[in-house]
Amino acid sequence: MPILFGYFAHLQMSTVAISHLSKSFSSGLFRKSNIQALSDVSITVSKGEIFGLLGPNGAGKTTLVKILLSVVHPTSGTATILGQPMGSTGIRERIGYLPENHRYPSFLTAHQTLLHFGRLQGLSKHFLSSKASELLRVVGLEEWSRVKIKKFSKGMLQRLGLAQALLNDPEVLFLDEPTDGVDPVGRKEIRDILKGLRSAGKTVFLNSHLLSEVEEISDRVAILNKGEVLSVGTIRDITSHALEYEIRLGIAPSEPVLQKIGALSRSLETNQLTLTLALHAKEDLNKILQILLQEGMSIESVMPRKSRLEDFFINLIRTRENP
Amino acid sequence: MKALSLSLLTIREAILKGTLLFYFIVGNLIILFFAAAVSGSMESGTLTITMFGSQLTPRGLEGFNPVEFLLRQLFQSASSAIMLFGIFATAGLIPSMLEKGTVELYLSKPLSRSSLLLARSFGACGGIGANILYFAVGIWAVFGIKTGIWHGNFLLASVVAIFIFLCYYSVVALTAVITRSTAFSIMIAFVFTLFSSALEVRQTTLYVWWENAFFHRFLDSLYYATPRISRMIDQAANLVGKDITTRVLAEQASAGFDILPFVYSFLSASLLYALAIVYFFRQDY
Structure with missing residues (x-):
């Protein structure tokens, strides 16, 4: 009541x-x-x-x-x-x-x-x-x-x-x-x-x-x-992706670092100084940040990944129409 | 005030569509025609009317009033014409309000749907009414000045003609909200005119089609459920003068004014307007 x-x-x-x-x-x-x-x-x-x-x-x-x-x-x-x-x-x-x-x-x-x-x-x-x-x-x-x-x-x-x-x-x-x-x-x-x-x-x-x-x-x-x-x-x-982040680094990470991060991620994309990650759990973000710091990488920003409204809108409509 | 504003805009729209303006010009030409044609003079105590110099006296009739005679003829012809041409000029006003993009604007204003429909209908009738009154006053003044007879009943009959048009317009209002079509509204109004005239004389015409009591009652019901346009015009004409066109003696001519056709027509027009409002209320736009 x-x-x-x-x-x-x-x-x-x-x-x-x-x-x-x-x-x-x-x-x-x-x-x-x-x-x-x-x-x-x-x-x-x-x-x-x-x-x-x-x-x-x-x-x-x-x-x-x-x-x-x-x-x-x-x-x-x-x-x-x-x-x-x-x-x-x-x-x-x-x-x-x-x-x-x-x-x-x-x-x-x-x-x-x-x-x-x-x-x-x-x-x-x-x-x-x-x-x-x-x-x-x-x-x-x-x-x-x-x-x-x-x-x-x-x-x-x-x-x-x-x-x-x-x-x-x-x-x-x-x-x-x-x-x-x-x-x-x-x-x-x-x-x-x-x-x-x-x-x-x-x-x-x-x-x-x-x-x-x-x-x-x-x-x-x-x-x-x-x-x-x-x-x-x-x-x-509505445009935030759950457990997806963008990490901007001061220097490009080496291959071994990427392998360590990749092991904790569902997916990992690199674009020069930017890492785009999809994680299994929120706690994994802290673990990844610790790895980066231990490896001497400077972290410039960590942002939840967002898509443009247009992308979100089109994906949503398509998903509904073609489940 | 809101409804009045819509009615005034409707009159303006009707005028700017051009048809009413055309009728106004035609009305002026008719007034000028009578101003040029008619003249009156008193000869040994009897009023003589001449048109273009020819004396106007129906043969075999004594003691009749030639002004009444002329005005009655003019009223009957003009009012029948105005009913039909008036519908032609105003039938589009309700469908134009119901057009996509316009109806949403009106329905979103703090006016009930009944007010909207009635304001639009009264506006349409107001436009025609203004034309009728202007024409009537013009003719009345011409005859008054030329013959010295100021026939007040002619003006009264003209006001009654506006009421008749208002009743007639109920047919258009109902058709227009259902079909949202100008052409269809005009067509139905004209068919109604023919049908209404046939219903007037149903005992001698329609009854013989099928000698069936139910059919006869059905025709009677239709007659009472719809406005009686031609009957009302006849009655309004009786206000102007006696019916002496068939060369019967003036004493024998029908001259009484019967209010019943107006009462029945008012009730049936109200019913048609009510049906139009109910339909309008139920529609999505």
Whole structure:
């Protein structure tokens, strides 16, 4: 019972708490075939965190966000945002959302677009007038504020979409592929905006297939494939290899030294002054370091071995698909 | 306030799509036509209306009001045309809201799905309503200035025409949320118009197809479950003037205003809007 209580208390403290969420779509003639878009997804996102949701196309990332925003109804499971059940009107006043491939009325200017969607958000005209100008400046569209958005490029529309999502000063921001079509400079600007939001205590839920981008700004990530969560954690946690280390030496080790180290390792690779080791047990690391010191080698650094998020992601997906 | 904002944007969208603007121009041309064509004069206590110099008096009728006659004819023709052309201009407004990339934006705002759908529908009807009112006031003013008769009931009938369009639009709203297709919504609305007219005279036409009590009750149910567009237009026209087009004496012509078609149509349109809302609520986007 206390365990259950603790679990629910944790869910309540989380800004976004997703519990056993599943979604299946019926399709085909007479809706005979069933597509499982999400399977028993449970994720929590804390306040002030940038949370990255990663996955290949069709993994269910967008479906998950749409469920949280009540655009799609879940088949089973629950979720809360800011302690309230997802989908409540009150919650939608406190969140911002940038959908993937969003389409704004093309006959409006950038400024008018923000005014319109701000009004739908329930914001006053007086407040919106200054807020829209401020946000257009933040996303770099100040000079385009009076131009009809049908003349905007994809990248400009993404910037406008971000401004729209920020209109109500949201406590939680859901972004679905926010840098899609944005040039490298624009991407950096968007990343900086997101970092600024994190500093201000806002929570960002980021959907992206751009791994390097997510790796750079996310505090934690979840990897989704075929509707299932394969891994959740900090980038450091999920990219660290268990019992694998890189040791940088001051001088190149001799062959006998390498043989001694090799006897204690599952695998050993050498690259001039760097040894890459996979061990059987953590204690073996101390034994190896002692050998190196006894042999008069200078040790410059010992680091747990990490792979890039991209490598980890690809390996994880491949392993799941071809076990 | 949020729903009003969406309704206003819908009106704006309808205008900027060009079709409403075209109707506005056509409306102005018709107003100008009547301004140039109609003139009235009093001769020995009797009002005489002329169009392009020709006196307008239906043969065999005495004591009829030519302004009422003209306005009634104009109202009936214009309102029937506006119903059809209005649907053509506004049927795309709900499907465009349901397009991928747009619907997510609207559904993520703190507005219920019912508010969204109704605001969009009322916005569409508002656009058409503004056109109807502008046209009606224009015609009313032309006749008032030219003949000295300010026929207030013509304006009242025009307001009723907006209500009729709102009822008619319920068919589009339901079709649009189900099919998400502009073309299909227009098609169904036009088929409904034909079907609705046939249902009006079902006793003399559809009943004879199959002499079966169940079939007859089924047709009756359909009649009561759907808005009665042509019947309402006839009743609204009665507000403008008596029906004397068949050259019967004015005293014999139907002139009473029957509220029942409006009550039944309001109820059936509410049902169609409710069905559209329920369907909209259940959908994933």
